[in-house]
Amino acid sequence: MANDREILREVWEGKLPISFQLDPDEVVELQQPDPFYLMVPRLSYFPLVTDKVRKHFLRYVANDKQDREMWLEYDGQPMKWHYPIGVLYDLLITSDDQLPWNITVHFDKFPENQIYKFSNKETVESYFMACLKEADVLKHRGQIASNMQKKDHNQLWLGLQNDKFDQFWAVNRKLMEVSQEQEHFKYIPFKCYLDDGYRQKLIKPVDEDGRRKTLQDLINEMFPGKNVVIKTHGMIPPLETPLQWMSEHLSYPDNFLHLCVQT
Amino acid sequence: MSEDASENKGAADSLQSFQSMNINDGDQENNQKSDKQKIDILLKPTGNAPIMKKKKWTVEGDKPISWIAEFMKRYMKLEPQEKLFLYVNQTFAPSPDQIMKNLYDCYSTEGKLVLHYCKTPAWG
Numbered sequence: 001m002a003n004d005r006e007i008l009r010e011v012w013e014g015k016l017p018i019s020f021q022l023d024p025d026e027v028v029e030l031q032q033p034d035p036f037y038l039m040v041p042r043l044s045y046f047p048l049v050t051d052k053v054r055k056h057f058l059r060y061v062a063n064d065k066q067d068r069e070m071w072l073e074y075d076g077q078p079m080k081w082h083y084p085i086g087v088l089y090d091l092l093i094t095s096d097d098q099l100p101w102n103i104t105v106h107f108d109k110f111p112e113n114q115i116y117k118f119s120n121k122e123t124v125e126s127y128f129m130a131c132l133k134e135a136d137v138l139k140h141r142g143q144i145a146s147n148m149q150k151k152d153h154n155q156l157w158l159g160l161q162n163d164k165f166d167q168f169w170a171v172n173r174k175l176m177e178v179s180q181e182q183e184h185f186k187y188i189p190f191k192c193y194l195d196d197g198y199r200q201k202l203i204k205p206v207d208e209d210g211r212r213k214t215l216q217d218l219i220n221e222m223f224p225g226k227n228v229v230i231k232t233h234g235m236i237p238p239l240e241t242p243l244q245w246m247s248e249h250l251s252y253p254d255n256f257l258h259l260c261v262q263t
Numbered sequence: 264m265s266e267d268a269s270e271n272k273g274a275a276d277s278l279q280s281f282q283s284m285n286i287n288d289g290d291q292e293n294n295q296k297s298d299k300q301k302i303d304i305l306l307k308p309t310g311n312a313p314i315m316k317k318k319k320w321t322v323e324g325d326k327p328i329s330w331i332a333e334f335m336k337r338y339m340k341l342e343p344q345e346k347l348f349l350y351v352n353q354t355f356a357p358s359p360d361q362i363m364k365n366l367y368d369c370y371s372t373e374g375k376l377v378l379h380y381c382k383t384p385a386w387g
Contacts, residue, residue: 080360082358082360116359116360126356127358130355130356130357130358131355131358133354133355134351134354134355134357137351137352137354137355137370138369142352142354142355146354187369197360197362198365199364199365200365200368200369201365201368201369202368202369
């Protein structure tokens with residue numbers, strides 16, 4: 001299991017500076033609101049960190065729009081709240097010179113045919129837990145997540161929501177364990193993001209001879225004959241990194257590796 | 264166990280409204296050709312779910328779960344506010360934007376993808 005604990009913490013502590021600005025067309029006050037600055041965890045989801053943003057801008061929009069669902073846009077694209085923040089950043093931003101990340105806030109004209117609505121944080125919670133269970137199906141045939149108690153699930157969720165590393169990892173380490181007879185997961189839970197969505201396949205962490213497979217092997221299996229660069233957590237991991245190690249140390253809290261593919 | 268299920272209900276309800284929401288992003292033509300591959304799916308009711316006369320369907324690989332859920336609701340003539348939950352491996356509810364090809368590649372058995380469906384949350 002995860003011995004490189006400092007790496008888990010480094011990944012957990014990854015943050016992005018964001019400047020939120022209300023769409024000027026939605027401002028009904030004489031004075032434009034100031035931008036709202038936040039450092040947000042890469043591993044979190046926008047609905048979990050934007051309560052203060054909503055509160056800041058609320059009084060600048062028309063009364064009848066104030067109870068509408070807030071949504072975010074970057075460079076003309078509505079942001080998918082169900083992708084982790086770090087994944088959105090790695091997909092949308094090519095260079096760190098563009099920090100802080102300028103995001104436009106809207107209360108009007110929710111783009112229902114482009115992004116999903118979330119009515120409350122419970123929507124995010126049930127989505128997150130479903131991802132975690134899927135990851136456990138791939139790693140351990142779902143046996144660890146389904147044998148957990150409700151309080152363990154709560155602890156995972158609260159650990160993520162409140163940005164508490166120790167609280168989260170006290171339970172998550174069970175999901176990252178390997179059995180004694182097998183020193184690796186059954187399959188590696190990952191999503192490869194392309195321009196039009198993501199791809200998943202069954203990839204084992206070792207080959208038939210028991211050799212540990214690497215990121216290069218994953219690329220070969222997913223994109224045969226193609227030269228691609230994989231980015232995750234804002235970095236490009238070496239191609240010889242073993243997949244089992246990546247899964248244990250570089251997975252997002254939903255227990256998936258989120259790999260942004262650049263061709 | 265049953266207590267846990269009721270505790271989860273609120274969250275699961277939210278997931279469902281999320282799962283059945285259909286997004287038609289209009290650029291499905293851009294998808295890779297391989298996603299046009301046809302996928303055989305088998306729809307199995309569980310709990311109090313109505314039975315579908317036709318259980319075996321063939322769908323395009325680039326169709327998302329939300330599309331399937333909306334289709335099933337129409338086919339079974341459910342009211343728009345009625346809920347439908349879809350599960351893979353009788354374990355987890357796939358994301359509404361998850362496409363059939365991904366699910367087939369990871370979770371199919373004997374050449375088809377089995378999806379369980381119900382009107383109340385089955386596997387929290």
